Amino acid sequence: MEIIAGNSEGIEEVAAILKRGEICAVPSETVYGLAANALDPVAVEKIFAAKGRPHTDPLIVHISDIGMLHQCAVNLPQCVESLAAAFWPGPLTVIVQKHPRVPDVVTAGLPCVAIRMPGHPVLRELIARCGFPLAAPSANPFGYISPTRVEHVAATLGDKVHWGLDGGSCQHGVESTILNLCDTPPRILRQGPILPEMIRTATGILPQLHHTAVKGNDVPLLAPGTLLRHYSPSTPVVLCDNPDLHESDDPLTALVLWARPVGSTPTNVYWLSETGDAAEAAHNLYSMLHALDSGQYRRIVVQRAPDHGLGHTVNDRLQRAASRS
Ligand code: TXA
Ligand code: MG
Numbered sequence: 001m002e003i004i005a006g007n008s009e010g011i012e013e014v015a016a017i018l019k020r021g022e023i024c025a026v027p028s029e030t031v032y033g034l035a036a037n038a039l040d041p042v043a044v045e046k047i048f049a050a051k052g053r054p055h056t057d058p059l060i061v062h063i064s065d066i067g068m069l070h071q072c073a074v075n076l077p078q079c080v081e082s083l084a085a086a087f088w089p090g091p092l093t094v095i096v097q098k099h100p101r102v103p104d105v106v107t108a109g110l111p112c113v114a115i116r117m118p119g120h121p122v123l124r125e126l127i128a129r130c131g132f133p134l135a136a137p138s139a140n141p142f143g144y145i146s147p148t149r150v151e152h153v154a155a156t157l158g159d160k161v162h163w164g165l166d167g168g169s170c171q172h173g174v175e176s177t178i179l180n181l182c183d184t185p186p187r188i189l190r191q192g193p194i195l196p197e198m199i200r201t202a203t204g205i206l207p208q209l210h211h212t213a214v215k216g217n218d219v220p221l222l223a224p225g226t227l228l229r230h231y232s233p234s235t236p237v238v239l240c241d242n243p244d245l246h247e248s249d250d251p252l253t254a255l256v257l258w259a260r261p262v263g264s265t266p267t268n269v270y271w272l273s274e275t276g277d278a279a280e281a282a283h284n285l286y287s288m289l290h291a292l293d294s295g296q297y298r299r300i301v302v303q304r305a306p307d308h309g310l311g312h313t314v315n316d317r318l319q320r321a322a323s324r325s
Contacts, residue, residue: 032149032152236322
């Protein structure tokens with residue numbers, strides 16, 4: 001994979017690649033995505049092929065301005081305006097009724113489409129220069145941990161994806177919150193950086209979480225982010241609440257703590273944040289799992305996050321990373 005710098009020239013080069021109907025890995029403020037022209041079904045097919053992603057799994061459409069929202073969606077509910085004002089550009093995806101112009105392959109044949117306006121300036125500039133919205137799932141092989149650096153994409157999909165636009169390390173480090181506005185009342189299909197209480201503040205509605213995790217990938221999926229096993233490294237992940245520093249006496253076990261422990265630390269002990277800050281821990285989570293999944297360890301023991309706010313989102317991803325089914 002050729003890594004292209006995220007400057008004006010690089011953005012222009014990638015816009016030209018996407019206009020030719022090719023695919024390219026792109027940065028966002030959540031995780032890296034694998035992008036194609038959302039309005040070109042042939043280009044979008046290339047994403048599914050590169051990721052090994054089942055066609056039952058719809059893609060998020062990324063827009064650079066509100067005009068593009070109206071090109072891709074119809075019958076928008078009123079709350080979209082307050083959600084867009086509060087959270088866009090940013091890590092909120094809304095599911096709304098699709099415009100007939102959006103190809104069925106993007107939405108897996110569903111009547112609704114997932115849309116977000118990303119906060120990363122490189123990606124927004126790229127979409128604006130393309131002049132069309134970009135369909136992009138996370139740029140990982142299906143089921144594996146999402147990439148938060150362009151190097152992660154090169155390491156896992158480098159033989160299938162020819163180009164990657166470098167936008168640095170992703171600010172949030174976990175995928176966007178997905179809010180299904182086609183459901184009444186709206187429900188959260190995937191937890192992310194935008195928390196339910198933040199949505200209540202913006203709209204007056206406290207959305208409930210959609211809880212039915214399904215086990216296989218042969219049933220129609222509402223949001224495969226709800227697959228129990230997802231975001232998983234190859235090395236088995238085990239979760240714990242009260243970590244025992246002696247876990248790491250075994251040289252084949254890595255122990256990942258929520259915060260830096262007091263005093264000297266044994267080898268094979270890592271931490272997601274210096275002082276237990278949830279935003280910092282989320283930012284580091286996938287990067288840490290990528291680094292520890294290089295074959296050096298037989299087991300990765302991770303301490304669960306304090307279960308509130310963004311810690312709840314981190315625990316959701318940890319739970320899926322640890323699931324073997
Ligand atoms: O932060 C993110 O959302 C990243 C960046 C690249 O934007 N993208 C991402 O895409 O995580 P992906 O494809 O890995 O996860 C998108 C989730 C999937 O679980 C998919 O099933 C769900 O969104 N989804 C997409 N369109 C949908 C639709 N029309 N109805 C229900 N779920 C949908
Ligand atoms: Mg994904």
